[in-house]
Amino acid sequence: xxxxxxxxxxxxxxxxxxxxxxxxxxxxxxxxxxxxxxxxxxxxxxxxxxxxxxxxxxxxxxxxxxxxxxxxxxxxxxxxxxxxxxxxxxxxxxxxxxxxxxxxxxxxxxxxxxxxxxxxxxxxxxxxxxxxxxxxxxxxxxxxxxxxxxxxxxxxxxxxxxxxxxxxxxxxxxxxxxxxxxxxxxxxxxxxxxxxxxxxxxxxxxxxxxxxxxxxxxxxxxxxxxxxxxxxxxxxxxxxxxxxxxxxxxxxxxxxx
Amino acid sequence: xxxxxxxxxxxxxxxxxxxxxxxxxxxxxxxxxxxxxxxxxxxxxxxxxxxxxxxxxxxxxxxxx
Numbered sequence: 001x002x003x004x005x006x007x008x009x010x011x012x013x014x015x016x017x018x019x020x021x022x023x024x025x026x027x028x029x030x031x032x033x034x035x036x037x038x039x040x041x042x043x044x045x046x047x048x049x050x051x052x053x054x055x056x057x058x059x060x061x062x063x064x065x066x067x068x069x070x071x072x073x074x075x076x077x078x079x080x081x082x083x084x085x086x087x088x089x090x091x092x093x094x095x096x097x098x099x100x101x102x103x104x105x106x107x108x109x110x111x112x113x114x115x116x117x118x119x120x121x122x123x124x125x126x127x128x129x130x131x132x133x134x135x136x137x138x139x140x141x142x143x144x145x146x147x148x149x150x151x152x153x154x155x156x157x158x159x160x161x162x163x164x165x166x167x168x169x170x171x172x173x174x175x176x177x178x179x180x181x182x183x184x185x186x187x188x189x190x191x192x193x194x195x196x197x198x199x200x201x202x203x204x205x206x207x208x209x210x211x212x213x214x215x216x217x218x219x220x221x222x223x224x225x226x227x228x229x230x231x232x233x234x235x236x237x238x239x240x241x242x243x244x245x246x247x248x249x250x251x252x253x254x255x256x257x
Numbered sequence: 258x259x260x261x262x263x264x265x266x267x268x269x270x271x272x273x274x275x276x277x278x279x280x281x282x283x284x285x286x287x288x289x290x291x292x293x294x295x296x297x298x299x300x301x302x303x304x305x306x307x308x309x310x311x312x313x314x315x316x317x318x319x320x321x322x
Binding site for chain 1: 263281
């Protein structure tokens, strides 16, 4: 498995921390799945409400890598300022850089994304850009200093899986040495397995686990699927073909008609 | 003076970001601050003067995807 800015992860599951029925279920989902990365964010909180402090204590207790996001940012300035604030609060150079450009699809504004990635990389951040599968944008992100790419599978929270499998395969083939993460849009473990089978290094998901009837069981299901897909990729999948090819030897077959 | 704290109007006697944090009850909390859209690092809060009409953001850890 490729490393993420020099950090080797024990598995390919990056898990969000939002939308769970309770903090206890969130913690159990991490424990049962073994997810090694938790995405977090920053939001307004009054001085009297300490929910954010309690949340941070809970996350620290999980012993996972923390990946702060810039969710909800729509401009370079917002994203860069949020990243700086997150670095101070969470004590990490990692940032999941999101610059949203379109409200219905939560599609990234790739122009602002490249600019923000350049500014943050120059400032010592290790940027995980939420991007599309566009190869030209990907190349610009790498040139801006990114050493990881996180193309979407489908719009955030849609649960549709890998909408453009051709584009995602092309991205894998085009950047063989770059750690690639499917970020967003997965709904089922089979879709995560598919991402790993085509050679992706990790998947980042949240809603598919948190909104499942049993989030803890679903987290484990994703972990197993990711492991299966990763093993399959390492094992070297067969080439598909159009016509049947018998697997049982033809030579030596009895003539019984 | 009148400022805006996390989007809500506030009359404050604090003159620095650091003093505002204490006045608003954030002592001991893990938060990050920004003034008029620019990040104010922890070490700079005591020297960051407030002005009439400033927009101050105090952000805390929160769940996220």
